[in-house]
Ligand SMILES: *[C@@H]1O[C@H](CO)[C@@H](O)[C@H](O)[C@H]1NC(C)=O
């Protein structure tokens with residue numbers, strides 16, 4: 037995998053991106069990073085998928101994934117499942133997107149959340165998993181997200197908004213089936229089809245030998261979808277150069293959740309039956325269906341049972357204390373599930389046939405049928421699809437759980453500017469037709485205004501039948517004046533459009549046409565009486581890989597017509613004149629003459645003339661003068677401005693004000709979570725402290741020093757203080773982190789009284805011993821220097837005398853204190869501490885350094901007798917050589933300093 041992904045720049049080491057497979061039930065995460073390629077992320081429990089579930093405790097703590105699922109069994113109404121299904125939904129069923137108030141979920145005492153909020157929370161969770169997986173403080177900034185192919189533009193935009201709210205840059209959304217197809221290509225599963233013996237008959241379709249057709253089939257939690265993809269192999273036929281999605285089809289009735297509901301109903305019925313005639317039922321006559329907590333637990337059991345029934349034919353379901361301390365014991369079987377679910381399962385095939393039909397192929401053309409998504413494991417679903425396609429088996433060639441997220445991370449890397457990926461073109465079907473209306477130009481001549489028709493000119497920009505994304509389309513027409521363009525999301529003719537009506541997407545004003553006319557419209561070279569030319573306008577629309585539409589550039593061009601004359605042979609056919617088209621051009625490249633082409637033509641003519649000269653006589657009778665009109669094209673970029681017209685949405689994304697307020701909502705929740713984390717840490721530290729100290733105090737008979745320095749009363753009092761603190765930790769007062777911190781320092785202070793005594797008692801003898809040794813060494817060292825001062829008559833004798841006094845005083849101080857300390861009981865606080873001893877030594881050291889710095893008169897010049905290497909302290913003393921003396925003295929002082937250091941460290 038690392039082979040297909042390298043960095044363009046070594047410097048951008050922070051460029052890490054993740055992809056999210058955003059399912060209704062589960063979230064999967066993958067990352068792309070330098071050197072390692074594409075990797076699937078495992079969560080804290082080392083699992084490859086995390087339930088897409090958020091829960092909120094009454095105290096505002098958020099729970100994610102499995103913790104939230106477990107919490108749902110207790111508080112089902114404080115947990116949000118299936119957040120993806122909330123995305124882009126309207127609060128009211130009467131309204132339709134994009135002009136509606138978004139649907140929300142309210143959690144008591146916490147807040148009201150839209151799908152964007154909840155998906156943003158899930159993305160934040162996934163980001164934490166990814167960052168923990170990568171380690172080293174690596175930060176994820178970019179994300180690509182899968183969406184089901186039936187998601188409409190508003191839902192796609194909302195998914196990207198959720199990424200922005202989570203503080204991520206949205207690199208794009210990709211259809212989950214397309215992502216799976218990409219993974220199929222990356223894994224080298226798309227092989228060139230075997231050579232058909234009848235190939236000669238089909239020689240026209242030479243390309244077919246290089247293409248592989250596969251159907252991707254996904255049964256997810258909330259829907260079934262099928263997509264046909266064509267893989268174009270490169271000339272070596274070894275690897276895929278292009279993935280082209282030919283069709284998408286989906287059905288929202290069949291999915292894991294709908295199947296679970298069938299089992300949930302079975303389990304609820306079984307429990308009701310079990311309770312019949314019991315005293316418990318008299319006490320609480322509600323059916324299991326009316327007990328949310330029971331239903332929440334049954335849902336969890338149903339999901340597990342359904343998964344197991346894909347491999348086994350039976351499953352015993354046992355749920356302890358489901359309600360009123362009654363257990364549920366019942367059996368579910370595959371056969372029964374298949375029977376009850378038959379009407380639902382009949383829908384398994386519909387998207388498959390629809391995708392094949394939309395792709396314009398037959399089932400026999402498919403080289404592979406590739407299942408992915410958890411629920412495709414259900415044997416009945418597989419057999420139904422295989423029967424419909426008349427195939428013996430499915431091609432289980434990609435990992436059904438991970439294919440989409442792995443394809444999506446490649447898609448993300450391809451969208452990102454910091455990764456260089458394998459050259460693989462990814463083209464997808466975009467979701468809805470887009471058209472434009474362009475205001476007509478009353479003053480302009482020609483086709484457009486010739487009629488009395490003043491209604492806007494309608495142009496199809498992206499037709500759902502033919503358009504692949506990414507794409508670019510240029511529309512050109514003639515205009516004399518500035519004009520307005522309205523871009524519409526049209527209704528999908530298939531009737532599956534989620535929008536109830538044609539929707540105005542953007543209202544634009546294009547200005548600058550008059551300027552072009554002023555500048556180039558004089559047409560000086562043209563023949564007299566020629567009509568004033570009409571500028572042509574070209575508008576470019578872009579459709580990016582995620583299906584976002586953008587108006588790129590607007591350009592105006594005007595033709596200057598020049599008349600040229602030339603000799604032409606009479607027989608020569610008349611050349612066609614280029615006529616400016618008034619209709620919208622399908623192709624992005626305009627098939628019109630450019631100035632460059634113009635020049636080429638002229639030079640051709642001069643060559644022709646030179647050739648003609650040779651046979652001038654001969655040709656004269658056969659040629660005539662032809663007048664020719666030629667165009668020079670002048671181009672000018674026009675200004676495109678968005679009009680804030682009523683009903684125009686311009687962008688499907690949330691406004692920046694809305695994004696900011698959503699970010700604030702998330703930040704506040706996160707602050708509460710973080711505060712909780714900090715409190716938990718402080719709480720744990722305090723708890724640990726209490727445990728350790730109490731255990732030390734209670735086991736004092738194993739600790740001689742502790743036993744020596746403390747009385748039993750003291751120890752008992754401390755243990756009691758610790759016990760009280762432990763009880764206090766679970767009171768309301770302790771809910772504040774600061775209160776916990778204060779309690780910790782209060783306890784520490786109390787415990788330290790004895791701790792300090794232990795420390796002093798253990799360290800003091802060593803400190804006293806070192807101090808006494810230091811006195812001796814200091815005196816020795818100073819004697820060496822003093823001798824020189826005497827020899828050279830420096831007059832500093834008093835200073836040396838004073839220093840000896842200092843030492844004597846310090847020794848007396850030490851003796852006195854040691855005596856007093858020894859007279860004291862070890863169970864009272866010491867009067868002589870290691871710290872005091874170290875300080876005293878520091879005072880002596882200051883004096884000693886002063887002596888070493890005293891000026892020494894120069895020595896009488898004496899030839900050195902020994903080399904430096906041989907010099908030892910005793911020799912130096914006798915040699916009387918100045919430099920050596922200082923070295924020796926210095927080394928003595930260092931020794932003193934060395935003595936001092938450990939004494940301090942030991943404190
Ligand atoms: C897919 O499976 C069919 C059998 O159902 C097999 O004939 C075909 O070769 C497989 N295709 C690929 C690409 O492996």
Ligand SMILES: *[C@@H]1O[C@H](CO)[C@@H](O)[C@H](O)[C@H]1NC(C)=O
Nearest residue numbers: 901902903904905906907911
């Ligand atoms: C000095 O050291 C050298 C070798 O390091 C040795 O040969 C010599 O005898 C020494 N001289 C004295 C005076 O010790």
